[in-house]
Amino acid sequence: MFKLLKRNPLTVCFLCLFSFSGMADSGSLVDNRVIDSAREMRDLAREGTQAYTWLESLTTEVGPRLAGSMQEARARDWAVEKLRTLGFDNVRIEPFSISGWERGVEVAEVVAPYPQPLVVTTLGGSVATPSEGVSGRVMGFTTLAELESLPDNSLGGDIVYVGHAMRSTQDGSHYGYFGRLRREGASIAAAKGASALLIRSIGTDSHRMPHTGSMTYEAGINQIPAAALSNPDADQIERMLSRPEPISVRLNLQPKFTGEVESGNVIADIIGSELPNEVVVIGGHLDSWDLGTGAIDDGAGVAITLEAARMILASGQRPKRTIRLILWGAEEVGLLGGKAYVERHRSRLRDHVMGTESDFGAGKIWQITSRVSAEAEPLVALIAGLVEPLGIAPGANSVSSSGPDLTPMMAEGMPAFRFVQDGRDYFDLHHTPDDTLDKVSAANLDQSVAAYVVFAWIAANSDLSDWGWRERD
């Protein structure tokens, strides 16, 4: 701004106009000193934060953090130790039980006519094959719809392969659509009479890195094992399927269901000075898939929000409302931390004024989406104005997502706010062994921290206690 001022007063006036229009309506909702300190903390974050240090520590010292595992428990211990040392209030674990699942052997090979190994990974929640594996002819489908169009029980025990055309997108929107193949494909293939399901990884890279991720079985359906091929292996199978000879494959997957195991949410507060019972939530999820070290999913979200909360704490200013950092457990296996939180805090849900989760990697934030009442729109506009210098612009006020772990609270009627990160490379890495620290830029994390500081500080200090809670969906 200084440089602009010297060079071109007109540009500055132009920017001023925008600033005024962006903040005009919110003036009554937020004290100017609050806005000033949001701006100061934002600028401090832009100069560099400790987010990368937290991420380095978590991914190095704990590593992979499968839901319900000892590694996830170590991550909770890691978080509690860090948060207590930093001086947060009420640092605690809220434990809950989940049904455990562990990956075992996962091997696949083309048996004939072109014998060679294939790189696969078992989908999370899949049943095992028999101990000797399952062999059979591969029936290939280009899309899930193509498989769905078959008559039931028409496959006679073939192994079904299904491809798809997921592409890299900035907002990650292909994931929800194409991800249905991973989530529901096994039940659909089973209904058609398949003995196993092989899918093209729900991912956008071209490495021998299969993408795992959760799946469930429809009630009453024959539970068949399901695995994802890496994209180059899916290409290979498709080339084979394009030849006239039938392709036979052997698949040996030995995951185990380990019964009831413990997970938990780690919670730390900055207790509000005036409205301590009203809560603004930020956070990321502590668990990761087991293949990588969970750097982008979701160590980055943990590091960004932990650091944003730490910066507010370190500023010495108390927010009016309580700012709550929740490091969620067991997100990957069904948003179980989010669900456990709703159960435990059901009587006080309406005290959760607003919340948002960072869980879309380590790219720069480029957009805000929300679903808030007309009364709260000026607050969103105020935040948007404050993060505009970070390269963030407001998007639609019709998007009901604040990140996955807040979905159970959204279902109860909570309004939504989300900083959307640039996810163009997210599905290159997501749920693969390649989700490691080297993929993360410290500068990107700093930009996110700056945005979360603004959000948390404004939301915790505004005069608005209801951004648009609704009746239960």
Added chain:
Amino acid sequence: MFKLLKRNPLTVCFLCLFSFSGMADSGSLVDNRVIDSAREMRDLAREGTQAYTWLESLTTEVGPRLAGSMQEARARDWAVEKLRTLGFDNVRIEPFSISGWERGVEVAEVVAPYPQPLVVTTLGGSVATPSEGVSGRVMGFTTLAELESLPDNSLGGDIVYVGHAMRSTQDGSHYGYFGRLRREGASIAAAKGASALLIRSIGTDSHRMPHTGSMTYEAGINQIPAAALSNPDADQIERMLSRPEPISVRLNLQPKFTGEVESGNVIADIIGSELPNEVVVIGGHLDSWDLGTGAIDDGAGVAITLEAARMILASGQRPKRTIRLILWGAEEVGLLGGKAYVERHRSRLRDHVMGTESDFGAGKIWQITSRVSAEAEPLVALIAGLVEPLGIAPGANSVSSSGPDLTPMMAEGMPAFRFVQDGRDYFDLHHTPDDTLDKVSAANLDQSVAAYVVFAWIAANSDLSDWGWRERD
């Protein structure tokens, strides 16, 4: 050229001057009709070749082709069938025996204080660990020189980790230098008293893809197992080593030596019309490492040179000399096909007028290097002039490499000629599971085919039968 002529006559004259100067001295060595047909075949190749089709077929239908394996035998059968169908002369396998080695289990984990799995691959030729694995404290070294500077027997059974700073280069020259760690590191570490060697992969990517490759033991040394960590895993170990606590690792590698097994070179000729006993050699190697499907190493070289030879055959013109396509076996495990060829053809080595191998991936050729006599320099210049429109410029006439499989013939005094491909991404993929077809551009292969057609046609039709054979090195 047509378009240039219409638009800008001056540019054309400028090009003509270059053409004349490049070819002036070679006029007496090569008939103008030979040059014309080289140019015609070059331009035909630029319009599109079948190289990608051969590569697709080899990598799909055969897949990985470890030296001495059934898969390598299938690759020979694949090649013989293709070459006979295309109508080459004397299509044959020249078999030879090698000492077999097969990869088995390869797992590693940090045991303490940060327990988590590591992605490793056994180096080719490594001995196994005991069946329960080997565990120990990790002693880390930044460079091989740092390890070498230790007194002998000073390590007391620690597991040695060695990093390095290999970078991507256009000419691949870092590989020879940094690759010594892979080739010789185990013997050096053993002399210092190590129980096992872990190295940072000799590779330039950031994926969980460890790079295998051959190693040997110094005679009389304690043979310790050796493996490569992927670059992200090497980063992880280095982060752990930078912390104060000692790091302990468990490594379980179960490769097997399988005794005497068969490999072989596949050879096909286009018999010369005037000097059939004089031979110009082109080719690539049929074997690959087992982790990928050997698309860039060296399916590409096989496809490029097979297609160049096919185009010459399909032109209906006979060269004066014999053009010999050699698809080498067992290159990866010690240039064994090249050595077997020298043994078998020792009495006729001097009849090999010139040869070159395509074995540096699927990037575009950008340079010619050679080591030929002054008498042959005009021929190199003629070839350079003909491939200049392909974006290829002459380099030094002091480089004694025609590709790895011709090294044994070079050692016997053969002169050298090489088309150098752009290898900036080569060591991202080399010897990893990621060496697959999707990494290859058909247009790049076509450019190489165009260059090899020019080389083979000019070399087989010039008046020069000796490009500078020397006494044995």
